[in-house]
Amino acid sequence: MTPLNKHLTQQNQSHQDQPMVKDIALDRWFTGADLDQDIEALKAGWQEAGLGRGDVLMVCLPNSAAFIPIDQAAWQVGIAVHPVSPTSPASELLADRDEHHYAAMLLLPEMAAQVRRDGFTQQAVTLATLPTATLVVAPADRGPAQAGPVTENDLALILATSGTTGKPKRVGLSQRLIFNAATHDAQSNDMHEDSVALITMPMFHINAQVMVALAMRMAGGKLVIAPKFSASRFWNWVADNGVNWTSVVPTIVGILLLNETANQVYHQRRTEINLMFTRCSSFALPEDQLRTFQNRFNTHVIEGYGMTESASQCTINPLEAPKIGSAGKPFGTKVKIRQQDGTLTTAPSVLGEIVIAGDHVIDQYMDPHEGAFADGWFLTGDLGYFDEDGYLFVKGRAKEIISRGGEKVAPAHVENVLDELPFIAQLCVIGLPDPLYGEEVTAAIISTTPGENEEEQRQTVLEYGRAHLAKYEAPTKVMFLDEFPRNQTGKVLRPMLKQWLKEGDHVTQTAL
Numbered sequence: 001m002t003p004l005n006k007h008l009t010q011q012n013q014s015h016q017d018q019p020m021v022k023d024i025a026l027d028r029w030f031t032g033a034d035l036d037q038d039i040e041a042l043k044a045g046w047q048e049a050g051l052g053r054g055d056v057l058m059v060c061l062p063n064s065a066a067f068i069p070i071d072q073a074a075w076q077v078g079i080a081v082h083p084v085s086p087t088s089p090a091s092e093l094l095a096d097r098d099e100h101h102y103a104a105m106l107l108l109p110e111m112a113a114q115v116r117r118d119g120f121t122q123q124a125v126t127l128a129t130l131p132t133a134t135l136v137v138a139p140a141d142r143g144p145a146q147a148g149p150v151t152e153n154d155l156a157l158i159l160a161t162s163g164t165t166g167k168p169k170r171v172g173l174s175q176r177l178i179f180n181a182a183t184h185d186a187q188s189n190d191m192h193e194d195s196v197a198l199i200t201m202p203m204f205h206i207n208a209q210v211m212v213a214l215a216m217r218m219a220g221g222k223l224v225i226a227p228k229f230s231a232s233r234f235w236n237w238v239a240d241n242g243v244n245w246t247s248v249v250p251t252i253v254g255i256l257l258l259n260e261t262a263n264q265v266y267h268q269r270r271t272e273i274n275l276m277f278t279r280c281s282s283f284a285l286p287e288d289q290l291r292t293f294q295n296r297f298n299t300h301v302i303e304g305y306g307m308t309e310s311a312s313q314c315t316i317n318p319l320e321a322p323k324i325g326s327a328g329k330p331f332g333t334k335v336k337i338r339q340q341d342g343t344l345t346t347a348p349s350v351l352g353e354i355v356i357a358g359d360h361v362i363d364q365y366m367d368p369h370e371g372a373f374a375d376g377w378f379l380t381g382d383l384g385y386f387d388e389d390g391y392l393f394v395k396g397r398a399k400e401i402i403s404r405g406g407e408k409v410a411p412a413h414v415e416n417v418l419d420e421l422p423f424i425a426q427l428c429v430i431g432l433p434d435p436l437y438g439e440e441v442t443a444a445i446i447s448t449t450p451g452e453n454e455e456e457q458r459q460t461v462l463e464y465g466r467a468h469l470a471k472y473e474a475p476t477k478v479m480f481l482d483e484f485p486r487n488q489t490g491k492v493l494r495p496m497l498k499q500w501l502k503e504g505d506h507v508t509q510t511a512l
Contacts, residue, residue: 002152004179008072011217012036022241023065023129025227030065030129038069038127043077045125046104049137052145053078055103056158059204060093060111062086063227066130067203068213070106071156075175078146079103080155083204087471090114097138100170105136112136152176158366159206161308161408168410170366171308178210181311181360184332185215188316189245189279189302195221198237198246200229201406207281211312212247231259239272246278249406250285253278253293253301254436266297275299277319281306287324304328305394309378311360315392326391327384333358335392336377337385344377348388351395354380400494402431403438407472414441414475417468423448423457428484428492432477432501443475444497446483451508454480480508 001009011020012032019029051057057079059070067083074081082102084093093105094115105115112122112134125133156175160168185191197216201208203225216223224241226233229252237243256262266273277300278293290301305327306313314335317328336344337352344355355377363373372379384394402409411429419427426446431439443461447454458478465474483506485496500506 002175004175005076021065021068022224034128035069038129039073042073054146056080058102058105059083060107063203065225075156078150078154080158082158085470101141109134159308172366173311177311177360181210182214182218185211186219188331191219193220196243198243199225206308231255232261235265239269244276251405251437277302309362314356323391327394351385354382354384404472405437409473430498440477441475442477445480481506
């Protein structure tokens, strides 16, 4: 048995009659015995369906306690779990499955009805943690299951992280990588048996999957899983369940500060709330918001820096000595700054590309991707520097990824989808500053009919995006221009374009 499976099995056995995970939507706590029952039911169903070691299970479900037994059952068998956004269109699920020959999909019944195909089989799944779901098994075009026992090098999770090529990069995380990452997370965030964590972040992200859920399993603490973030219910969830820490993105901090109901509930129940700290990551939180949040809600905001490729965090602010504005210090990770000449340094005030290495960092993507690794280091594409005390400051992304409320959006992927619209002559998708969500997904368009029907075309773009993209990827702003700034080879100069859009240069009057 791998160290990961051994630890999780022991956790369930030592908490057979004790609550471990709460599903807010079901309003129920699940014990170790409940989880074991679901795990055995899942394994029996997969065996009946012919799934085994080396197969990949796509999971397209909203947040629920079911992710805990689904993951554990899969890892015991040697199946890799590939969670995807529950807002993904059926066409995107099928395209992903067809390209990579994934063995099966676990879906809600209404989504399963949209992916029916000749040769696919479907079987109902009923669990304590998941009252209704459907296992969709694809034809055997993937080869036989791997022989031999499950090892710590077997894939545990496949997560997508956006790239500038327009196609998300698949990150394959082995059992060894996520075990090491979760162990570091639990230690650095001082998690223990009395810890109770609230998950409002999506379960198809590394944050909820490893940084919170698996790390808490390492520590033996309790998990409270919400179907999604709700500002009006947030403080009631914290108070009702004895939550003492949670993980968020700056967007959530901003919403909680602004939401009138959230502030009223906190004021009414503040004596029942003991939120020791809130871990915040994804993009920099403005200092005034950080201080206001801490003072108003009597908690600490702990910022860190991590990514899917590192199976969670790389740096974290020490609980006892946080430095506002920084991403903290390396923990369980080697972090250096790569200068233009390729030399690596940790000297203070040297700006360059952040590179990382460690026992929880991948050494390759699942698909070819040039320029991501060098001499045993992962090149993050992010710019930063260390200060004289060894704290890392992240100064921005060298890549073109849009950060929307903690979600990472690949501009070229959105462009590829929107480019199907006949009135779009040229298109460029960029992120414009948004005080609440970090960046707004903005479609800059040169129309085939400049100055005509722009409002109608704008609405068409917005509606088409909502119908064909995940919710966080869909443009929320459309602007029409008469030209794009380009270099001598014709490539769009995105930084200059962003400046044009901010200042209104070359933007048609009807778009302002």
